[in-house]
Amino acid sequence: MKNKGTKYSEEDLKRTKVIALLFSIMAAGILFGTMLFRGSTDREIFSSDALCQGFIKFTYSQSVLDVFIRSLSWTSLLLIMLFLMGFCCITQIAELLILFWRGVSLGISVSYMYAVYGIKGTLITALMILPHAVVTSAVLVFAAREALRCSNLYMFHFTGREQCTEQLQFRLYLLRFAVLMGIVLLSSSADCAITYLLTDRLLLKM
DSSP states (O other): OBOTTSSOBHHHHHHHHHHHHHHHHHHHHHHHHHHHHHTOSOGGGGGSHHHHTTOSOOSSOOOHHHHHHHHHHHHHHHHHHHHHHTTOTTOHHHHHHHHHHHHHHHHHHHHHHHHHHTTHHHHHIIIIIHHHHHHHHHHHHHHHHHHHHHHHHHHHHHTTSOOOTTTSOHHHHHHHHHHHHHHHHHHHHHHHHHHHHHIIIIISOO
């Protein structure tokens, strides 16, 4: 059914609202991560990969493979987690928390680079963090939407409100996540190249 006065269907508008909500959750995480970093006295604890998810760039020498794996690993892990959570009817909150966690990591990473490099950290962030962060964060938002949709279908099935056997379309679900993983691989490759090329030029010149 078309919405009056527009060319968008009700389904299109609903999808747009869901995407906007998911991005808002991530944005809230970015704000929280920034405040968390600014309120801490021991800032070195935020350089761990568990908190920054590989976004913080280091000055020490790393092989191309090490840089690639660091860039790829965390987003891939979160993507796989979202994929698996889609097959459970009670994981919706956890799926949303993954987006919030990604936002927290971005907030911490950007704040850390600015704290270490000052105004130069803005340039480092723009060139070495944001390109990969924006692409992979969008991937996680769309992955979360698919996982939420799949989880809801299972919930409707188990509550007797809807039969999910045909609607789940496992092959389509798998295909969408395969495409998203491919995008992550491409983005990680680009991030690896950018990091490898710019580390000496930006990070080592204080």
